[in-house]
Amino acid sequence: MATKKRTRRMTAEDLTRFKLVASPRISPDGARVVFVRKRVGKKLKEYANQLWMVDADGGKPVAFTGGDRDTHPRWSPDGERIAFIRGFEKDPTQIYVIGADGGEATALTSFPEGTIGDFKWSPDGRHLAVRFRVKEPDWTKAAEKERKEKGLSEPPRVIDDWWYRLDGDGYFGGARHHLYLVNAETGEHRRIYDRDTLGFFSYDFSPDSKKLAITTNRDRKAMIKPWKDEILILTLSTGKTRAVPKLPEGPKDEIAWSPDGKLLAFAGRRGKDYTYSTGNLELFVCDPVRGDARSLTGREDVCLMAVALTDTAEASFQPSIRWSPGSRRIYMKIGHHGETHLASVSSRGGKIQVHTSGALDIDPGNFADDGKRLAFTVASATKLPEVHVGERSGATVRTRAVTNLNGPLLREVTCAPISSVWVRTADGTKVQTWAMFPPGHRKGSRKKYPAVLEIHGGPHGQYGVGFFHEFQVLAAAGYAVFFSNPRGSKGYGRDHCAAIRGKWGEADWADIQAVTRHMQDHPNVDAKRLGVMGGSYGGYMTNWVIGHCRDFAGAITDRCVSNVHTMGGTSDFIDEPDRYFPGNFWDRPEARWDQSPMKYIGNARTPTLIIHSEGDLRCNIEQAEQLFAALKLLNVPTRFVRYPRTTSHGMSRNGPPDLRLHRLDQILAWWGKYLKK
16 A cells, blocks of 8 residues: 655644653563553543553554553563553542453552552562552542532641642642552552652562662751662561661662662762762662662763653653663663663673664663563654564664554654754864754755754753654744754763853853854854744743844743742752852852843843743742843833643643643744744
8 A cells, every 4th residue: 555645744733643652561471562652632631641552573552441541551570460550530549450451440559639659569469569649638629629618718838848849740748758568459558668758769679579679868858968868678577677788878769679689779879969960870789788889880971861852752850770680781771962772781880781773762661571572662853752672682672663653643744854963162062963954955955944943951951863843843834943962961971961060151151152153154044033942941041042142033931940049949949059059049149140041131132932831830930920021121022921820840741732732833923923034
């Protein structure tokens, strides 16, 4: 059968046809893969998440569950059942189980109203360890109903602890995630660990299912003392814990017990920084009894938290660590030069081996029991994520797609490819930069396009080679799109990332200027019709740009930072004095103010669209309000688009589909007004 001819370019509305895949898990026997398929729901304001199944040797994927809020699938160790998290509109979220051959899913747990973070099966299949946080009594649905019946107001929040909210998670007050043990047959549960100050712990069962290793911080000031993280061994029969000795001070996360029980692996670093930092997050191993932790990756300049950012996957900075079934190697995801790949290192140490290659964004799932097959998702600049199965053969992992859920859509549209160049800055630094031109553009053409510079957030993330819907929509609308990884980005070594620590607006600004000159000199760019945009830290740099130059005809700043000084106490993560930025945000704010775009906004003349969510707890909406007020007083053409408090910092990636479409329409309208002739 002849393939359908591609007749059009991508639109914002194509979002409603995306079928996004996540959490692929291969069965213990390596025969099947279960995964989450996410699509826009029947109502344009919501998504539908279902579990789907596909044969690992290929075949047609099929729907496996009928819910619209099903996530986090995990095979039982014997491969007979799959447990997953099912959410409801009115009833509490619970863990459900379903037979591996299908049938009706049944509720396993009966937790009260609250939040299930994640869970793991015990190796013997008898229990699940579950991270759960109960909802505070005043905020349950029952309490809400009672207030409504009595004609009472929404209650105030009485806050004693500085850790009471998290972007994307909302306000939880003094409630914390605790660890529960759930009987895999009866669903009975009991709390087994509740000492973590923030509720940010990771955990893993010992191979004999008798113990749990837990990375935890029990310090009462854990929020500003990440180096107090420790590893505890919890004996399930007694409930007693003991600390693993001789571990370096520093953050610890993503604990994983080796299948032979001899080692614990975890992601961490030495020193007093948080897990998210300019330094490399390293892979460590230690003896569960003696401790004596050693880094397996410290000799190489790689980071387990080098995330490639897109708008078709969650922006998760969580490291990925997987043991080989024989305990000889540890597999991990690493980001390098905008790509993410599967890599491994011997548990005894040695050189890191990278097992995949190419301009790909790879997110690993798990291994089958024999270690020969593994599941993961793969995306590229022109292909949405799909489920793949890898066949391990020595140092190589051969990959093949087992889903093509987005194939019908991609056969209709022509996506714009990307090309990479290295731009040299004034001090000789090389900055990797990609360009995307409208579909149909030919190399050697003399046609000039209006161009948009996109600046990523973080700042310690990276742009890369994954599928970015927003970029494709802009290219389809006739714009050249440029995006780069200036200093401050991950994926280029520790020094490249650390170059802007505590001094935003210096090396990063020099790099952005060099990329801007590259755009202006490009033979296919109209230098008089340049736009600049970015979100989060990218919004910060957009604000910095309009206060420092007149090179751009328009700007769009999204979920921005405008004032580093005031952000210190208004973000969900409080900015500790003299940690990242010098000084503090009350009586020594000078360095923060010097690095704030607001200090220089009086120079701004660039027409600016401001986009922000009222529910953004990372970069509070007051950051946008300050900018809007100043630009209005300066008579700069400005529009402020405020999304409701039900949206968060990640609105462009995971916000309600109708609002994401509205946002893209606002962006296209702004560029149409200021960049089109």
